[in-house]
Amino acid sequence: MSLIVHKYGGTSMGSIERIQNVARRVAKWHAAGHQVVVVPSAMSGETNRLLGLAKELSVQPDPRELDMLAATGEQASSALLAMALAAQGVPARSYTGWQVPVKTDSAYTRARIRSIDDTRIRQDLDAGRVVVVTGFQGVDDEGNITTLGRGGSDTSAVAVAAAMKASECLIYTDVDGVYTTDPRVVPEARRMKVLSFEEMLEMASLGSKVLQIRSVEFAGKYKVPVRVLSSLTDPMIPLEEEMSSGTLITFEEDQKMEAAVVSGIAFSRDEAKFTLRAVPDTPGVAYSILGPIAAANIEVDMILQNLSVQGTTDFSFTVSRNDALRTKELLTNQVGPAVGAGEIVFDEAVCKVSIVGIGMRNHAGIASSMFRALSEEGINIQMISTSEIKTSVIIADKYMELAVRALHKTFELDQEK
Amino acid sequence: MSLIVHKYGGTSMGSIERIQNVARRVAKWHAAGHQVVVVPSAMSGETNRLLGLAKELSVQPDPRELDMLAATGEQASSALLAMALAAQGVPARSYTGWQVPVKTDSAYTRARIRSIDDTRIRQDLDAGRVVVVTGFQGVDDEGNITTLGRGGSDTSAVAVAAAMKASECLIYTDVDGVYTTDPRVVPEARRMKVLSFEEMLEMASLGSKVLQIRSVEFAGKYKVPVRVLSSLTDPMIPLEEEMSSGTLITFEEDQKMEAAVVSGIAFSRDEAKFTLRAVPDTPGVAYSILGPIAAANIEVDMILQNLSVQGTTDFSFTVSRNDALRTKELLTNQVGPAVGAGEIVFDEAVCKVSIVGIGMRNHAGIASSMFRALSEEGINIQMISTSEIKTSVIIADKYMELAVRALHKTFELDQEK
Numbered sequence: 098m099s100l101i102v103h104k105y106g107g108t109s110m111g112s113i114e115r116i117q118n119v120a121r122r123v124a125k126w127h128a129a130g131h132q133v134v135v136v137p138s139a140m141s142g143e144t145n146r147l148l149g150l151a152k153e154l155s156v157q158p159d160p161r162e163l164d165m166l167a168a169t170g171e172q173a174s175s176a177l178l179a180m181a182l183a184a185q186g187v188p189a190r191s192y193t194g195w196q197v198p199v200k201t202d203s204a205y206t207r208a209r210i211r212s213i214d215d216t217r218i219r220q221d222l223d224a225g226r227v228v229v230v231t232g233f234q235g236v237d238d239e240g241n242i243t244t245l246g247r248g249g250s251d252t253s254a255v256a257v258a259a260a261m262k263a264s265e266c267l268i269y270t271d272v273d274g275v276y277t278t279d280p281r282v283v284p285e286a287r288r289m290k291v292l293s294f295e296e297m298l299e300m301a302s303l304g305s306k307v308l309q310i311r312s313v314e315f316a317g318k319y320k321v322p323v324r325v326l327s328s329l330t331d332p333m334i335p336l337e338e339e340m341s342s343g344t345l346i347t348f349e350e351d352q353k354m355e356a357a358v359v360s361g362i363a364f365s366r367d368e369a370k371f372t373l374r375a376v377p378d379t380p381g382v383a384y385s386i387l388g389p390i391a392a393a394n395i396e397v398d399m400i401l402q403n404l405s406v407q408g409t410t411d412f413s414f415t416v417s418r419n420d421a422l423r424t425k426e427l428l429t430n431q432v433g434p435a436v437g438a439g440e441i442v443f444d445e446a447v448c449k450v451s452i453v454g455i456g457m458r459n460h461a462g463i464a465s466s467m468f469r470a471l472s473e474e475g476i477n478i479q480m481i482s483t484s485e486i487k488t489s490v491i492i493a494d495k496y497m498e499l500a501v502r503a504l505h506k507t508f509e510l511d512q513e514k
Numbered sequence: 515m516s517l518i519v520h521k522y523g524g525t526s527m528g529s530i531e532r533i534q535n536v537a538r539r540v541a542k543w544h545a546a547g548h549q550v551v552v553v554p555s556a557m558s559g560e561t562n563r564l565l566g567l568a569k570e571l572s573v574q575p576d577p578r579e580l581d582m583l584a585a586t587g588e589q590a591s592s593a594l595l596a597m598a599l600a601a602q603g604v605p606a607r608s609y610t611g612w613q614v615p616v617k618t619d620s621a622y623t624r625a626r627i628r629s630i631d632d633t634r635i636r637q638d639l640d641a642g643r644v645v646v647v648t649g650f651q652g653v654d655d656e657g658n659i660t661t662l663g664r665g666g667s668d669t670s671a672v673a674v675a676a677a678m679k680a681s682e683c684l685i686y687t688d689v690d691g692v693y694t695t696d697p698r699v700v701p702e703a704r705r706m707k708v709l710s711f712e713e714m715l716e717m718a719s720l721g722s723k724v725l726q727i728r729s730v731e732f733a734g735k736y737k738v739p740v741r742v743l744s745s746l747t748d749p750m751i752p753l754e755e756e757m758s759s760g761t762l763i764t765f766e767e768d769q770k771m772e773a774a775v776v777s778g779i780a781f782s783r784d785e786a787k788f789t790l791r792a793v794p795d796t797p798g799v800a801y802s803i804l805g806p807i808a809a810a811n812i813e814v815d816m817i818l819q820n821l822s823v824q825g826t827t828d829f830s831f832t833v834s835r836n837d838a839l840r841t842k843e844l845l846t847n848q849v850g851p852a853v854g855a856g857e858i859v860f861d862e863a864v865c866k867v868s869i870v871g872i873g874m875r876n877h878a879g880i881a882s883s884m885f886r887a888l889s890e891e892g893i894n895i896q897m898i899s900t901s902e903i904k905t906s907v908i909i910a911d912k913y914m915e916l917a918v919r920a921l922h923k924t925f926e927l928d929q930e931k
Contacts, residue, residue, distance in 0.1 A: 113567060113570040113571060116571065117571070147590060150530060150590075150594055151593075151594065151597055153530040154530060154533065154534070154594060154597045154598045154601055155597050155598075155600065155601040158597045158600070159596065159597060159600050161607070162593040162594075162596045162597050162600070162607075162608060163593070163597075165589060165592070165593035165596075165608055165610075166589075166590050166593035166594060166597075168589070169586035169587075169589045169590045170586075172582060172583075172585070172586050172589075173564060173567075173583050173586045175582070176568075176579040176580070176582035176583035177567055177568065177571060177579075177583060179576065179579045179582075180568055180571045180572050180575045180576060180579050180580075180583075181571045181572075183572065183575070183576050183579070184571055184572040190578070190579075191579060191582055193582075193659075195612070196657055196658075196659075240613055241613075242610075242613075
């Protein structure tokens with residue numbers, strides 16, 4: 098008997114029939130003697146519907162009220178799943194984030210989990226119940242409802258698995274695993290059977306939407322074995338078959354994994370690039386620019402400072418497109434005047450394309466192969482950022498699909514190794 | 515400066531535009547210097563949508579999970595209203611039942627409020643904020659979400675007003691007050707400007723849908739002045755005009771009110787009649803029948819025990835139609851065999867029609883006028899129940915409208931007195 102955490106995304110919970118399928122699958126695990134905690138997302142479309150209502154009322158709704166609003170989606174789907182389980186004879190009980198409680202900080206719409214008290218969950222599991230815990234949400238020290246940001250249900254699931262030392266965390270989704278890149282862009286993309294935690298971390302942070310970045314961080318920190326697999330298979334397929342499907346995120350680097358120099362290509366249009374022209378090139382100017390941005394809780398991704406020309410420099414950086422408006426305001430009203438910038442240029446027509454591979458550690462020249470491939474397609478590279486196991490570039494977003502396809506071919510990702 | 519509680523029903527909250535109108539109205543009260551607590555219902559249709567999903571999953575969903583599900587409707591509308599207020603420059607904060615907290619017992623789907631802690635609400639009011647409190651819901655001692663049953667938002671509003679000793683509780687709804695009877699049945703029905711608390715209590719308990727019965731009980735217990743008024747007027751009408759509109763539920767019996775012998779006609783199709791035939795007429799048989807019903811938390815309304823014939827009797831009673839299925843099961847499987855009933859007869863084709871008036875206390879013969887009026891229309895009376903200020907009859911439901919119109923005319927309710 099193992100303790101298993103299941104997570105189901107919005108598409109998997111998207112209709113009554115699908116919720117019933119989820120219940121059938123969970124019932125199968127329960128019948129096999131496992132203790133199961135299920136973390137569902139809101140029914141697909143629900144979060145967008147709610148946020149759409151909010152946008153009709155306000156251009157920038159109060160984040161606290163946004164969380165109050167958005168958290169209802171998972172509460173409803175969790176209750177429905179508990180009912181669906183009961184209808185199939187499986188005793189079940191659902192809990193919201195505050196009921197568990199899942200304690201978070203107070204950063205509304207992007208809160209971080211601080212602790213999870215599993216007392217209630219364990220009592221129910223020991224009583225033979227399946228426990229349904231709302232994804233995406235928690236509660237701060239003052240009792241306000243918080244949410245973890247888009248895709249936060251992955252994080253909830255892995256965090257519950259970590260807190261309870263679950264044997265596995267199964268992330269059921271509408272794709273059957275993690276691919277070398279998005280198959281909608283490159284039809285030859287292949288599903289990876291295993292992927293190292295570090296590669297998954299890079300893939301997630303670089304725009305692969307399969308797993309939310311913070312869930313991967315949690316998995317890494319607490320060594321939670323995570324498997325990404327399909328919720329669209331027959332719910333009654335044998336457990337053994339289900340257990341070997343999808344993509345396993347592993348913590349062991351075996352020989353096979355070393356062989357793949359580049360494992361995957363990630364990309365993202367969720368980028369906004371800002372350039373402050375003719376900034377006086379004095380010590381501390383980078384901090385003067387980025388300090389207020391960080392203070393506003395906006396994450397800066399890539400940074401580029403050009404060579405100084407006549408005592409001034411051009412300073413560029415990228416942020417998530419969601420933060421573009423706030424960043425623009427900060428730069429225009431506060432940072433620009435303070436540092437004496439000549440001009441502030443804003444470009445949303447950019448994207449980020451990245452190659453990721455744990456094998457890059459031991460192989461030279463991978464980045465230059467990437468640059469050559471892009472140059473052969475006539476794609477200009479605007480910014481570059483590298484780490485031990487990835488190289489990312491910012492390019493014009495009209496070239497995104499072209500770049501991804503070219504890189505997928507260059508690194509022979511369509512071929513099983 | 516007064517502390518005022520506003521309650522808005524689902525229709526008043528039924529669209530973004532209507533929520534904006536509610537915000538405008540609340541902003542007007544706030545601007546006039548009043549402290550305002552607003553209790554909104556879920557957007558119209560939302561509770562039915564949620565319960566519809568539940569019914570697709572289960573014939574009898576777990577009541578705990580039903581409450582978990584249904585409570586999301588008010589949470590969402592409260593957050594939206596707080597955003598709408600902020601968009602109009604009024605600082606506002608929304609709270610769920612558990613955040614206040616509104617403590618209730620654990621009778622899911624029909625919980626009763628035990629206490630309200632107004633500490634957080636007062637802090638916000640003192641900071642100049644409007645406070646939005648979700649109607650309809652609370653939390654039990656184990657931290658489970660509970661709901662107060664249909665129309666429970668009225669009760670929430672009056673309970674908050676009572677706990678905070680508010681000057682007034684304004685129930686905004688889609689009608690402009692309490693009428694002598696439902697104008698859809700009797701076009702000549704008149705709006706009452708004042709109504710005694712006791713009459714309102716009878717009207718509510720007898721089927722007038724304007725106010726939920728428990729809210730009236732709360733108002734009576736804590737002497738909360740309640741006004742029922744329209745949310746469909748221009749939100750910017752002068753405060754004075756708004757304050758004298760609608761129907762005021764009062765605790766003072768003035769001369770004028772004594773004059774009206776019958777104030778209103780209430781009616782309800784929410785009735786189910788059960789008859790146990792040929793029950794042995796032994797002491798304690800009524801308790802043997804009704805004890806298990808009460809233990810199942812089912813409220814029995816009217817009771818009729820016929821004269822004993824040859825040691826057996828027919829025993830009839832009515833319950834709310836919502837409880838009909840459970841009552842039928844109890845009678846068939848448990849009560850009937852236990853008391854040795856000859857036959858169990860179930861009739862849903864009945865309704866209740868009642869005349870209500872505080873003046874009935876001092877006037878004889880009112881009930882017989884009622885019976886005569888019904889008899890002249892050829893309507894057979896199946897059961898009768900009376901109190902100091904009301905007389906109710908159970909009749910075949912096909913006669914309901916006819917009976918209401920006849921009684922409205924008999925007691926001259928279309929004429930201002």
